[in-house]
Amino acid sequence: MELNVTGRSVLVLDGGPRAIATVAALLREGAAVTVAAPTVCAALEDLALRRRLTWVTAPVDEGCFDVVLRAVAPLTADAPDRTGRAGHVTLVGAGPGDPGLVTVAGRAAIEQADVIIADRLAPWEALAWARPEAEVVDVAKIPYGRSTSQEEINRLLVEHARAGRHVVRLKGGDSYVFGRGFEEVAACADAGVATTVVPGVTSSVAGPELAGIPVTHRGLVQGFTVVSGHVPPGHPDSSIDYPALARSGTTIVVLMGVRTLPAIVEALIAADLDEGTPCAVVADASLASQQVVRSTLAHLVADTAAAGIGAPAVAVIGHVAALDPRPAWAVMTAATPFPRPIPAMVVPPC
Template identity: 70%
Template sequence: MEMNVTGRCVLLLDGAHHAVPIVAGLLRDGADVTVHAATVCAALEDLAQRGRLRLTAEPVDETTFDLVIRSVTRPQRQPATAPTDTGRVTLVGAGPGDPGLVTVAGRAAIETADVVVADRLAPWESLAWAPPGVQVIDVSKIPFGRSTSQEEINRLLVEHAKSGKHVVRLKGGDSYVFGRGFEEVQACTAADVPVTVLPGVTSSVAAPELAGIPVTHRGLAQGFTVISGHVPPGHSASTLDYAALAQSGTTLVVLMGVRTLPAIAEALLDGGLVPDTPCALVTDASLASQRVVLSTLARVATDAAATGVGAPAVAVIGAVAALVP
């Protein structure tokens, strides 16, 4: 039975990973979600940190909620294919967050998985497509919170594949765009584990597009440059020439740059980009919580702080950012 939960207060009494697809669906439908549990998985912790739901281990008055979900059970159905004796890994780039943006091939992989190793920004609703009994391993890397090392992720992929299982590595965006996907391919190859890579919709293009911004446009931008803002300009680990980027004439798309945005903006201004260069910040692209903040290069760091922009967010810098309808 379908129920309209838009604007409804929903209490979920389950903090395990199998509750994440239900929570994600409730949030997408506009529900106000509270999770009451003694312990919660990393994915729910991350959603709470991003302000999308509330977590509590304290007693709650259930009568104050419109809907109470006491436990989450998965519908039983037969797997799409019989289990195979040969273990393998499939890297699925699952897009920016909306499960509707997972490719057909990506969904087919999830439907035949024995084990799913999932990132924090993967569309957890898509786990509803997995067969009954699938093992879900949450390897979320939460900023300033719980984190799983890349070495441990590589080990998990190889270990479960070596035991004869089909392991789906579910990653947000595209696995090869700042997703460390090729490191995982190298680990599997070194261990003689067969591995397949399924491309995903990258947020570097999808986030601007969903905000109404084309990364290229005739007469304005003949190209676009995607950079990581994980480390700031001048950092010993940074390999980017910000003066050259400022003079490139391309749209600049910055991923993982919320924390370093002030330094990036300053470096681009120093490199010659004019202060009134249009900028846009897109948060939670493709989700019900998607938000767009319009600014200029001179003000973008101030506006980001004033409006509470947090990760995940994509910054678009260039004339095309002024085309938002």
Template identity: 55%
Template sequence: MTLRLPLPDGTTPRVLVLEPGPRASETVQALLDQGARVDVRCAAPDARLRDLAGRHLIALRTDADLDLSAYDVVLRDPLREQGVELSPSSPSPATTSGHVVLVGGGPGPLGLLTLAGLDAIRSADVLVCDRLAPLAALEQARPDAEVVHVGKIPRGEFTPQEQINQILVDRALAGKTVVRLKGGDNFVFGRGGEEWNACVEAGLPVTVIPGVSSSIAVPGLAGVPLTHRHLTQGFVVVSGHVAPDDARSDVDWDALARLGLTIVVLMGVAALPVIAKRLISAGMDPSTPAASIADGGMTSQRQVRSTLAALPGAAAEQDIGAPAVTVIGPAVAALLPQTSV
């Protein structure tokens, strides 16, 4: 779906989507990628629409008597009839020519998807997509391609990894070209290794198209360098999904506090207060510059900069929610502020 956006006078258009279907997230993200402000009218929004609203990407409207004249464009969701089953299909034992392509889609904006990734999307028979993938790229998919959403919404809708693996295997065993489209890079906390192994164990060929990792892209989009001469000579990327005081954590947070490197934390929004406290107790200066950036590259991108000690409170005040990247280290404050033009 392509609209002539922005408007001729340069203003940001307001778009209202009516009758959203099970693939409404693709419609929304295609509009966002063209610079629109999007409202969705839906009496009973599903988990994906609620997720988009929670990330400030759309506004949900439930009132039936909206003033349509307030919008520049009003459209019915063109994908509303194109729902798909999430359950695995039955493989065809007679066909073995299928294969799987693991595509890293970057942090979300279509412009940060690689050309190789876009080519894979265009040639796919089946697209198995995460919620943080560049869903606007699905407009480039073949009209007959099957789209299967298998997102994991924090504390919400969740497709077990074992089911995702089985979907990839079953579709490929049926002779399909299956593209697994993920946000970021498949092998940076993307569980791409598990998907690779499941496919190889089933005798299927697998290829990888790397993606731009959010661990690097999101700080860059926010003007936060990970290294800077005379300040730091490296960076380390860790998962904050499991808090430092959790028995399941295998990250040596005490060692990280002493490395003198920039620390990049993915999936660490909920555990941020515990992470900051642990690093400080291990010897890191509480005044170390730190930043948290949510929805990097999207229209709802927002960030907060503070000291390590004050960051958790500041992030909560500024409604920094998942997905977010936290960066800790002197390089956070290395760049001069740009002057307003």
């Protein structure tokens, strides 16, 4: 279904996982989306918390909206019984967010899946490729909010596979880059479940690239180091040697580090990394909401806060952050050169 929704108010009367593909497409097209439902899945709640959409639990006046969409109920209740058949789990790294960056093998796996177990940062529009009867399980982990434990995710993978189903574990970026993918493969192996891993485009490279920033550049820097900012320097769980990182001479790429960025910057400056080192932060890479802040190490925290940057975001620390590809800017940042229709999972109101 193709709808012209740019700049229009759209009401979606469904808060389930199947609605996410449509909501993601509406947001990409520039619609002002309101979801009206007593409860919503974790991924939609996350979008509401990030102020990408409005979620209301009470009935609303449908006449106040330009477009009203009612989701078609999924057919999971009629899914065939595959008990006795060999099940299988496919981990699909689905890239930084735009479904156009999912690999051909990743799309094929989604199209063939009986069950799709998807993360918060998975490209939810890609669910439009799934068969109507495929079951969608939302296991989004909202920072400091609703979350599905890794143990429960492992259990779901094994349970569905043992029932003879093809299970796709849909994850943002690449499954093995801070994605706990190998933990899931190990859990399946312990349970005797066969697995396949489809590599994904990692945001550690794609995020800067979509902002026009290469992580390496001939004559400037000969390597890059990717670190997790999930815990700050000095935390008992942190294994990163920040003084060594500051001396490495490589581009430093920080994932999952929006909250801990002040402590990371402080540790690098304390390790004598020049305060004038160029830096950048790229938020929502590949999406219509993508934001880029260019700064220096001394001012990165303040400039990021002033821009209202929130997770997910990638921080780039190093001289490559000062490179500017213009006038080729529009070409280098065009992750989706061709428009895609809104997934045809909705029907207009009567």
